[in-house]
Amino acid sequence: MTQQRRDLVDHVFQQHDHFDADDLIERLPPKTESGCVSRPTVYRTLVELVDAGLLRKMDLEGRAVYEHDYGYPQHDHLYCTGCHSLIEFRSDELVNMRKTLAKNHDFRVTGHRLIITGLCRNCQTARRRTRRRVDMI
Amino acid sequence: MTQQRRDLVDHVFQQHDHFDADDLIERLPPKTESGCVSRPTVYRTLVELVDAGLLRKMDLEGRAVYEHDYGYPQHDHLYCTGCHSLIEFRSDELVNMRKTLAKNHDFRVTGHRLIITGLCRNCQTARRRTRRRVDMI
DNA sequence: CTAGGTGCAAAATATTTGCACTGGT
């Protein structure tokens, strides 16, 4: 348990949000007095946190996005292509569907990933008014 | 409409399967007398086929995977982490769920992607017997 | 002390782009 890992873990679990490796790197330097954590260390630590079951990883437009896993209920996401935000939702139907499918296809399910793409409320109206900025975070 | 595009489109639509840019490039050379199609051309053509609505693209483990779209019913996939195969399935429940969610969240849905991960029948038994090879292609 | 962790630089992977050339119409 080094200082770098402590910094990373602290920031990661400060609030429940979605982030990628770059977000993490950009957020860290200003908040730590010990200088910034190097890119390889961030990637290596993320792998370990995922393996340890503390984070969940998903691929979004070619990049790896992470969110809390440990202690969080299973859920899926609405993804807004306007502001690139992820909105969480839960669905028991989906879990049941998964069970049925597993049985029908003799498939041993280990997990799933559902992303529903579209425009969130804000981006629907923003698009009408003005050219919205496509900035992230 | 050039010879390269004709070759590409011919191969892509010869059978309904899932492939990535590399698969396509490897499959083409032996079958065409006109030499192989260059990598940039493959990528450029794939983009156009997706834009034209002929192919669907999905991100799987960081790589772009394509499948037929035009004329094919909407469906989702079971993904076997053993043999890396994609098994298609249809679900009307899912479509209904999507509608309900869209309404509840005031979200304008444009599409979705569901991938259920696990082990297919073969890989379940193979795993018990012997250490299966995780070779690709 | 010593094993695991870190940072730098470089490699690996996947995809995209600048640009001059070429082939289809």
Add this chain to the structure above:
DNA sequence: ACCAGTGCAAATATTTTGCACCTAG
């Protein structure tokens, strides 16, 4: 001839790795 399409090489973007050094336990 013209213009879209092509190939090469190089650029991008993201993530991974080799390796020498450092530090927590």
